[in-house]
Amino acid sequence: METGKNRHIDPSVFSKANFDNLTTDEKIETFVQSYRVPQKKSKAEALELLRSKLDQQSIEKPTRSLRIYWSAAASVALIALLTTVYFYTASSSQIIAGKGQHLEYSLPDGSEVTVNADSKLSFSKSGFSEKRSLKLEGEAYFSVMKGNSFVVETKLGTVEVLGTTLNVYARDNGLSVSCLTGKVKITANGQTVIIEPGEKAELVDGTLKKITNISTDQMAGWRSGEFHFDNITLISIFEEIERQFDVKITTKGLENRFYTGGFTNKNLTEALEMVCLPMQLDYEIKNGNKIRIEPKTK
């Protein structure tokens, strides 16, 4: 019987010759022992978060002021780009993420939100714990504390959270809501849809559609700087790149072309390559922030 205490092979010493000599079991053993589970936040950050939740539980009225902190993943990618725009008045709060920014906040009820680039979230601070209602223009990821209803109003429709984590995309070109945990109710154009984990609701040409079987990694990958798209117009992809890098993109001849794939927001050239290469496009960067994109000429 296997005990899990097999011969340990130091991976730093194996060469091509001795790798080939390992049995399948030894290869598997060596590889599996060398794996590390990825973590978004360190244990210390997780403890900090847990402590803040415990504090909120023990104080009856959680009237803590808005707190800014960065997630580990986002800070690595973005800290150089960021300046914080933060408006605050006694009764109402606005969280505005400029282009090239991701902002992470704790709401007064302990819920957490990450606001994507070029997005605005506003809510009334007084009485938020009783009536949890927010207005969103842009895109945000919510991790909602249990409690009474949590409502996100957008120009195109209303999203009511019946559970815990979800991603809301509400820009001029559409409304898209994905559910990571719990249940979410979306109302738009007089239609209502309830979605569950792994599902997404999209407003397409005035009709609210439910899409199933979506990986949670893709739903809010933007929080860790990874953007995924499934059959989305190239124009919208370049709009997202404009928001993430604060650049101006002009395109020619890309109408009615669709893209499935992604980009990361760590490096502009890399992001452009990731989209342009497979789609046979040429790009030209002028003055660092103006970009022209058109199909490759034969």
Next chain:
Amino acid sequence: MKVLSDKNQTETGLNKAGFEQLFDAYYDELQHFIYFKSGDTQVAEDIVQDAFLKVWEMRSTVRVETARALLYTISANLFANRYKRMKLNLKLQQTIIEDRTFETPEFEMEIKEFDRKLQRVLSELNENNRTVFLMNRMDQMTYNEIAANLNISVKAVEKRMKKALEHVRKEIEQKF
């Protein structure tokens, strides 16, 4: 694997310090546990946060010597209740590949290819088999520890280990 000291063993009820000791001792392995099930770091971290919150809510009745198994049970239940079975895609960090120069590009490709296939095969394993296999091989937990944490028999752990290893071995040999 860190285990809490024995001196508190018969006490019922947790204070804040005791609670944070639990967190320090078991946070990582629980995050790994749900990651092995879900392949999603965000899901794993959210679930483990909520599991600790639940244990805090019931702190007056928690006994230190059963707290670890309790945390596993709560995490597993939260995961089962909230998430439908989704096709998962493990993205473990392979430390063999990091900080290493390879003799030839071909060898580097061979190693990366092996890593990719192994992660795919692990992702395709049955959830229970995969979880037990990785708890043992990655986190170096003994069969007894796993059995106690998951509240299953040592025989069941052996069975899952055997199934996991047989499947991984077969698939890897086929895919090369």
